[in-house]
Amino acid sequence: MRYNKPATIIGLALVAAIAASRAQQSDIVIKLTGGQKKTIALPDFRGAGAAAQYTDLFNRTVYEDVQRSGLLAMAAKSFYPLNPPQQETDLRPTPAPAAPRRGEQPQPPNCNGRCLSDWAGAPTSANYLGFGYAAGQTGQFVAFGHFYNTGIADPNAAKVFRKLYTGALSEEGARKAAHEYAADILQQFGVPSLAGTRIYFVSDRSARGTKEIWVMDFDGANQRPITSYKSISTMPAVSPDGLRLAFTSYAKGQPQIMMYSTETGRFIPFFNPPAPTNGTPSFTPDGEQVLFASSIGGFMQIFVSDRSGANARRLSTTRAIEVEPKVNPKNPSELLFVSGRGGLQQIYKMNMGGSDVVRLTNGEGEASNPAWHPEGKHIAFAWTRGYAPGNWNIFLMDVASGETVQLTHGEGRNENPSWAPDGRHIVFSSNRGGRSSQIYSMLADGTAVTPLTRDGSNWMPVWSK
Amino acid sequence: MKQRHIAIALLAVSLFLTAAGCKKKQPVAPPPPPPPPPAKVEKAPAAVINSFTAEPSTIIRGESSTLRWSVANATEVAIDGGIGTVPASGSRQVYPSANTTYRMTAKGGGGDAIAAVTVTVTTPPPPPPPPPPAAKASLGERIARDVQDVFFDYDKSEVREDARATLQRNADAIKAILNDFPSAVISIEGHCDERGSAEYNLGLGDRRSSSVREFLSQVGVPADRLKTISFGKEKPFCTESDESCWGKNRRAHFVGVQ
Numbered sequence: 001m002r003y004n005k006p007a008t009i010i011g012l013a014l015v016a017a018i019a020a021s022r023a024q025q026s027d028i029v030i031k032l033t034g035g036q037k038k039t040i041a042l043p044d045f046r047g048a049g050a051a052a053q054y055t056d057l058f059n060r061t062v063y064e065d066v067q068r069s070g071l072l073a074m075a076a077k078s079f080y081p082l083n084p085p086q087q088e089t090d091l092r093p094t095p096a097p098a099a100p101r102r103g104e105q106p107q108p109p110n111c112n113g114r115c116l117s118d119w120a121g122a123p124t125s126a127n128y129l130g131f132g133y134a135a136g137q138t139g140q141f142v143a144f145g146h147f148y149n150t151g152i153a154d155p156n157a158a159k160v161f162r163k164l165y166t167g168a169l170s171e172e173g174a175r176k177a178a179h180e181y182a183a184d185i186l187q188q189f190g191v192p193s194l195a196g197t198r199i200y201f202v203s204d205r206s207a208r209g210t211k212e213i214w215v216m217d218f219d220g221a222n223q224r225p226i227t228s229y230k231s232i233s234t235m236p237a238v239s240p241d242g243l244r245l246a247f248t249s250y251a252k253g254q255p256q257i258m259m260y261s262t263e264t265g266r267f268i269p270f271f272n273p274p275a276p277t278n279g280t281p282s283f284t285p286d287g288e289q290v291l292f293a294s295s296i297g298g299f300m301q302i303f304v305s306d307r308s309g310a311n312a313r314r315l316s317t318t319r320a321i322e323v324e325p326k327v328n329p330k331n332p333s334e335l336l337f338v339s340g341r342g343g344l345q346q347i348y349k350m351n352m353g354g355s356d357v358v359r360l361t362n363g364e365g366e367a368s369n370p371a372w373h374p375e376g377k378h379i380a381f382a383w384t385r386g387y388a389p390g391n392w393n394i395f396l397m398d399v400a401s402g403e404t405v406q407l408t409h410g411e412g413r414n415e416n417p418s419w420a421p422d423g424r425h426i427v428f429s430s431n432r433g434g435r436s437s438q439i440y441s442m443l444a445d446g447t448a449v450t451p452l453t454r455d456g457s458n459w460m461p462v463w464s465k
Numbered sequence: 466m467k468q469r470h471i472a473i474a475l476l477a478v479s480l481f482l483t484a485a486g487c488k489k490k491q492p493v494a495p496p497p498p499p500p501p502p503p504a505k506v507e508k509a510p511a512a513v514i515n516s517f518t519a520e521p522s523t524i525i526r527g528e529s530s531t532l533r534w535s536v537a538n539a540t541e542v543a544i545d546g547g548i549g550t551v552p553a554s555g556s557r558q559v560y561p562s563a564n565t566t567y568r569m570t571a572k573g574g575g576g577d578a579i580a581a582v583t584v585t586v587t588t589p590p591p592p593p594p595p596p597p598p599a600a601k602a603s604l605g606e607r608i609a610r611d612v613q614d615v616f617f618d619y620d621k622s623e624v625r626e627d628a629r630a631t632l633q634r635n636a637d638a639i640k641a642i643l644n645d646f647p648s649a650v651i652s653i654e655g656h657c658d659e660r661g662s663a664e665y666n667l668g669l670g671d672r673r674s675s676s677v678r679e680f681l682s683q684v685g686v687p688a689d690r691l692k693t694i695s696f697g698k699e700k701p702f703c704t705e706s707d708e709s710c711w712g713k714n715r716r717a718h719f720v721g722v723q
Contacts, residue, residue: 209700211699232699234663234699235663235664235667248667250699253694254694255667255694255695255697276671276674276675276692276693276694276695277667277668277670277671277694277695279664279667280664280667293664293667293668295668295671295672295675295695298675299668299671299672300667300668300671300672321665321668321669321671321672322668323664323665323667323668324662324664324665338662338664338665340620340665340668340669344620345620345661345662345665366661366662366665368661368662368664368665369662369664382662389619389660389661390658390659390660390661390706392662415662459663460663
């Protein structure tokens with residue numbers, strides 16, 4: 001291996017630890033970086049010719065992707081050397097320090113940005129440097145991205161990668177190239193990029209009083225509607241392969257489950273039981289079955305059916321409201337659901353036979369919206385514990401131990417968390433700041449909260465492949 | 466010039482006449498005695514109708530007119546048209562329904578007198594058709610007027626004690642409404658306040674509407690004409706975050722479906 005691969009081990013390990021700030025509570029800590037964060041410097045690419053107008057967007061997208069990963073510390077741009085390299089040949093080996101004159105401190109070598117040591121030393125103090133340039137070439141947006149380890153003086157040995165990224169000569173093309181470059185940087189640290197993933201959500205921006213299902217890129221770009229029923233369509237769920245979308249809709253009068261193919265853009269028939277209310281669908285890990293809640297027996301109860309809705313089978317048998325079934329992605333015989341069987345709504349676990357029922361939340365407040373982490377060991381969920389009814393916050397729970405950690409702290413109502421495929425990010429809705437409900441992403445430790453929507457009110461995000 | 470000649474001539478003539486009038490009179494013979502008075506005849510005077518009027522002379526049908534009369538020297542006065550004999554002077558209200566001529570006959574020893582008045586009766590235009598009977602209240606109006614929402618406690622779907630009387634009244638009203646609208650169905654909407662999760666509230670609204678349906682059906686409303694729909698917290702009645710608004714949103718609401 002020619003370069004020094006970053007040694008950071010990324011794993012989402014749940015470690016019970018005592019949080020000093022919340023001494024009463026045994027918290028779980030999610031290790032997002034496995035230790036000290038490395039620092040990265042990303043001087044802006046300059047654009048030549050037709051690419052120039054898209055270069056700002058390219059730079060911003062790369063920066064945000066890397067920053068949002070939570071993986072790396074971002075060196076302050078104001079500390080960057082003035083003359084960053086644009087291509088490989090701009091880099092010079094770090095010169096030997098000049099012999100200090102008598103009585104003076106030795107001066108570190110300074111090539112104004114053209115030596116990697118300029119970036120490694122104070123004040124930039126970056127461990128890694130990404131640089132390059134963009135140009136229009138044969139009607140395409142072409143970015144030449146470089147990535148170097150600044151801890152190695154010899155540029156040849158310090159090079160991690162150098163690669164061409166192309167896209168259409170448009171904002172879309174610049175964004176695509178930027179996502180790919182950022183993904184390659186993050187890949188060096190063992191973290192898959194979220195570029196290409198999508199977030200489905202509910203929005204009323206088309207017309208007040210209506211709710212449609214929308215979709216956007218993981219970073220909030222390309223927001224576009226899926227449904228246009230001028231009705232209430234809500235509570236989206238996506239199959240694990242990302243190819244099918246299920247949701248609850250009033251488009252035909254009663255609330256019913258509807259199914260949509262993200263491949264063909266067409267609706268797929270789904271057979272609803274003849275009940276006043278059918279809703280809160282989700283998929284099994286193999287995508288072959290659908291779980292949902294139906295009031296065909298008088299109370300909304302948990303059902304499982306084929307993905308067409310046929311062969312529906314009742315899993316729970318209480319005289320209580322039970323909704324939101326969610327099968328463990330790594331253990332298809334285990335599911336979570338929300339039930340009022342013990343009083344106020346709480347999160348419970350049972351097996352696919354409907355037995356071995358265990359209450360996961362401790363009965364304080366109200367709990368809802370369980371969302372399995374991709375590894376199936378813990379969940380994100382919404383809870384009002386410690387707050388008045390209706391004041392939801394996002395919590396994590398280690399399902400085996402029942403230990404919890406609170407990620408949001410009363411900044412409005414925070415609901416419907418959903419994990420990114422990387423298992424490191426959570427998207428959720430919040431009406432923080434006294435504003436209407438909007439979609440935000442954050443790291444699984446509750447930091448790097450980033451708004452993704454702005455128009456109308458937006459709810460119930462679901463992060464999909 | 467010519468006018469002056471005429472004036473002078475007239476003056477001359479009048480002077481001549483005046484002079485002639487002043488001529489001294491000659492004495493004349495006494496006139497012959499008057500003839501003897503005629504022999505006295507025992508004969509009564511003839512009747513005289515001094516007045517006979519109708520006031521007003523034109524009436525609208527249904528109104529009255531007053532006949533007034535004054536007769537002298539009559540031995541008998543009569544008016545036709547069903548009035549008959551009347552005093553020599555007087556008045557009488559009449560209510561003719563069509564143009565009527567009243568004839569008065571006054572008999573006197575010396576002769577009769579006759580007079581007549583006509584009362585013209587006009588017919589009013591026909592009245593406008595009576596206003597159409599008040600339009601029958603629509604299904605929606607009937608429900609809005611006669612059927613009241615009922616309210617629930619937080620996270621509860623049981624019919625509250627104070628809601629039972631309301632539902633009993635609703636049941637009577639709904640029975641009457643269903644009777645008047647034979648094809649109608651009543652949809653019972655279940656609603657929740659904003660605090661529970663949207664997913665759980667879908668189930669809670671379902672329970673609230675079902676509880677009301679069960680109650681109504683037990684007191685005799687045909688169950689097959691009641692349907693339920695849960696709106697969870699999707700269609701709040703108000704949006705303030707306080708108990709007065711939450712209480713209004715925890716409700717069962719009734720809607721007619723034709």
